[in-house]
Amino acid sequence: MTGFEIPSEQWAQVVEKSGGPVVYKKIPVQKPGPDEVLVNVKYSGVCHTDLHAMMGDWPLPTKLPLVGGHEGAGVVVAKGELVKDIEIGDYAGIKWLNGSCLACSFCMQADEPLCPHALLSGYTVDGSFQQYAIAKAAHVARIPKECDLEAVAPVLCAGITVYKGLKESGVRPGQWVAIVGAGGGLGSMAIQYAKAMGLHVIGIDGGDEKRQSCKTLGAAAYVDFMTSKDLVAEVKAATPDGLGPHAVLLLAVSEKPFQQATEYVRSRGAVICIGLPAKAFLKAPVFDTVIRMISIKGSYVGNRQDTQEALDFFQRGLIKVPFKTVGLSELQNVYALMKEGKIVGRYVVDTSR
Ligand SMILES: NC(=O)c1ccc[n+]([C@@H]2O[C@H](COP(=O)([O-])OP(=O)(O)OC[C@H]3O[C@@H](n4cnc5c(N)ncnc54)[C@H](O)[C@@H]3O)[C@@H](O)[C@H]2O)c1
Ligand SMILES: [Zn+2]
Numbered sequence: 001m002t003g004f005e006i007p008s009e010q011w012a013q014v015v016e017k018s019g020g021p022v023v024y025k026k027i028p029v030q031k032p033g034p035d036e037v038l039v040n041v042k043y044s045g046v047c048h049t050d051l052h053a054m055m056g057d058w059p060l061p062t063k064l065p066l067v068g069g070h071e072g073a074g075v076v077v078a079k080g081e082l083v084k085d086i087e088i089g090d091y092a093g094i095k096w097l098n099g100s101c102l103a104c105s106f107c108m109q110a111d112e113p114l115c116p117h118a119l120l121s122g123y124t125v126d127g128s129f130q131q132y133a134i135a136k137a138a139h140v141a142r143i144p145k146e147c148d149l150e151a152v153a154p155v156l157c158a159g160i161t162v163y164k165g166l167k168e169s170g171v172r173p174g175q176w177v178a179i180v181g182a183g184g185g186l187g188s189m190a191i192q193y194a195k196a197m198g199l200h201v202i203g204i205d206g207g208d209e210k211r212q213s214c215k216t217l218g219a220a221a222y223v224d225f226m227t228s229k230d231l232v233a234e235v236k237a238a239t240p241d242g243l244g245p246h247a248v249l250l251l252a253v254s255e256k257p258f259q260q261a262t263e264y265v266r267s268r269g270a271v272i273c274i275g276l277p278a279k280a281f282l283k284a285p286v287f288d289t290v291i292r293m294i295s296i297k298g299s300y301v302g303n304r305q306d307t308q309e310a311l312d313f314f315q316r317g318l319i320k321v322p323f324k325t326v327g328l329s330e331l332q333n334v335y336a337l338m339k340e341g342k343i344v345g346r347y348v349v350d351t352s353r
């Protein structure tokens with residue numbers, strides 16, 4: 001009936017103990033439950049969250065052993081008997097939100113990421129760093145057939161997350177947004193989504209390679225956090241009236257920018273926290289926050305509607321982010337580069353090698 005031959009074993013990258021490394025080995029292919037699909041993952045993006053998961057950085061424990069990954073783009077090869085709206089052979093995406101209860105007060109209002117029973121791909125359930133991954137049918141991303149699975153993979157976390165963050169910021173076309181960590185995976189996506197939404201971008205990151213990439217992707221200005229003598233002044237000066245950007249998207253994996261953003265955001269502006277540096281705290285002067293009416297908020301992935309909207313931007317050709325593809329077997333090398341902050345754009349792994 002399926003037309004797809006499903007092997008009993010497959011290649012996967014497995015975290016066997018917190019702190020890593022990942023182990024490339026063969027593991028069994030699982031069978032989907034009644035409300036689940038089995039996706040033959042062709043490509044998966046590598047998100048910094050996958051590194052946090054391997055390192056055990058966060059206060060939320062991961063399952064162990066763990067197959068990481070939550071930007072998996074592939075083909076549906078099997079489905080449970082309750083799944084009616086996805087066909088075998090359809091393109092589908094394994095994203096961070098693997099499943100949610102669909103019945104709690106958050107799910108009822110399309111705030112599924114806040115569901116207390118949420119299943120997280122590559123964290124509390126096995127994710128996309130394997131050839132065959134399972135997700136709840138209600139939550140897999142419906143990827144249009146015209147999409148290139150290799151290029152679309154990073155949209156499944158990075159794209160959705162920054163698109164949602166921009167929406168949460170309340171910025172309008174024509175306004176200015178500062179993107180902190182603009183040369184990384186989420187940052188590169190953020191520049192492209194912001195541009196497509198009619199915003200002016202100030203990219204903040206370190207080094208000339210990232211400067212070049214930010215400019216190519218469409219940033220109007222770039223501020224180098226490693227060499228700038230006065231980052232706050234430089235960011236403000238990059239806006240035409242010198243009063244600073246209307247919003248700041250914090251995507252960096254270090255604490256300092258989380259302490260700094262309220263200093264350069266425009267009055268009545270929004271600071272949107274998305275990056276998740278380990279053990280970090282936010283800090284802002286109460287006086288300035290009050291009299292300048294600054295909003296500070298967190299933004300966490302996106303719901304099913306955000307997912308389809310983010311994919312729609314991609315399908316229309318508006319989102320082109322640099323990526324490098326390597327074999328799934330090379331995942332540990334990608335983590336090494338990521339730790340050093342050396343990745344420009346995104347790495348994608350090909351599960352066939
Ligand atoms: N909130 C969410 O829903 C969500 C979703 C996905 C990822 N994340 C988190 O977002 C973070 C970024 O993920 P990524 O995959 O883009 O990582 P990445 O490693 O690709 O990019 C991080 C970038 O931040 C830059 N950076 C480091 N310190 C900086 C500083 N002081 N100022 C400016 N830039 C700085 C680095 O040079 C790098 O380019 C991670 O912590 C990840 O876990 C959150
Ligand atoms: Zn992610």
Ligand SMILES: [Zn+2]
Binds near residue numbers: 101103105106108112
């Ligand atoms: Zn729920």
